[in-house]
Amino acid sequence: MKTYNFILTGLGNIGRTFLEMLSTREQLLAERYNLALKAVGVADSSGAIYAPDGLDLAAVAAHKKARRGVVELAGPGQWRGDGLALVEQAEADFLLEATPTNLVDGQPGLDMVRIGLRRGMHAVLASKGPLVLAYQELAGLSDLTTKSAPALRFSGAVGGALPSINLGRRDLAGARIQRVEAVVNGTTQLILWLMSQGQSYEAALAEAQRLGIAEPDPSLDVEGWDAANKLVIIANAVLSLPTTLADLSVTGIGGVRPAELQAARAAGGRMSLLAVAEAQDGGYRLSVKPTALAADHPLAHLQADEMGIVYYSDICGRLAAAVREEGPGGSCAAMLRDIIEIVQ
Template identity: 45%
Template sequence: ALQRGMHVVTPNKGPLVLAYRELHELAAANGVQLRFDGTVAGGLPAINIGQRDLRGAIVSQLAAVPNLCTGYVMELLADGMSWDEALERARQIGVLEGDGSWDLEGWDAAAKLVILANAVLDYPARLEQVARTGITDLRPGLLRAAREQGRRYRLLAQAGRNPDGTYSLSVAPVPLPPQHPLGRLDRRQMGVVYSTDIYGTIISIIDETDPIPSAATMLRDVLDIYA
């Protein structure tokens, strides 16, 4: 489509993770736009905020909970469910597909972090650069103990700016205290925090209980192209 001079709106992470720069160069060469805000955190405008509202800023730290499945499963485990029970419940409500390994092992969050790094931080991140730890080794007792202490485990995707201008990328389950902006997320919420030099700290959270926000994101991208 890009080669044929057609604008593209996509929620598909794969091509952007594997060839972000190449696809954007192709779009520019053909005078068209490639829009992809729906690839990260459903209806949350994480990319739009980063690209539009943080212009001119240096982002020193990016922290995101871009995956609904893992937070939901960890909350069920903290409720007292076994792993099997939690996974079955997550499948029933539609936040977990198949065996869930793409989500539970942190690949989904890592892919979204790569897209955010390229799109917002202008850093040519690759998937292999992300230090990735999933949630599959977490014990339910650990999650319950954290909740009793006022903390919530979330699979946190982070990018921290180094002195040389590069970024260190990681995905790992972290027990977040309630004073952390993402530590207050409900099991059906996702969020992103941008720490910047000139705009301060920008926080965006979405409560996504159905597929409509994700679908609306694609409509928003179309409207942005033709506005």
């Protein structure tokens, strides 16, 4: 059995849940894939620890669930430092990057991924920031440009377990993609659904916050930028279109009127915040905006807790996928499938 060492940067909901999930998958990975994954380093906002002999996944996860800094777990003789130094010094096969998304400069995740790839580590990202701000650079350091380079994977950064990237890159290989439509923001999906039931925008937002789905500052979601970030990644990774946020037209859900929602529902469809890439003049027109979906649209019957994507192509026709998930488990599952893909 082959053992791969990894370091995990970021121990928030995604990082902690990933460790919990992995601690229950050891037998499955061994039996199905002849694979073992060993955590040799972890980092959070308190700092980082490095343990070449391995860390107890369940113990680290429980420590974080108790809202305690990971450096408190360092044993005698174990290295302590910060996250960047961990990536610079640790001997590991994989860097798993799950720090909070930073869309100003991508840090600290961006430098961590740069260093990890340059040191020969495969990089698996749940964080969107590095990809939105520096996709072309990171792709150039990875197997996405040079087959012999370390792998860069990030399927969990675009819709959790939804196979948004894999459908486009793998399953539509050889096809010309004519249009992509995606509902990939859970907060706006819930708010618009609640509004279609008669709630005001303010009440729907408050309910989403009470449920822990919307952030205390929901602007990234409700103004459309989270969906826009994911469309930037799709455009770069799937459509081979060098893209930044400046290339998108983005409209949030703040201006949606109850009458529009009710009309869409009465017609048998619904309104969603739709991210669209449409082939045009040798490139693609990219937009994010609230859109009324007709009753026969593949995404029209997504529930309040579902996300989905549709690809239209010349030889494969229409290809759609949807996912229903609670919490960060989908992103964690996507990170694990990326690791398995890399080592197979």
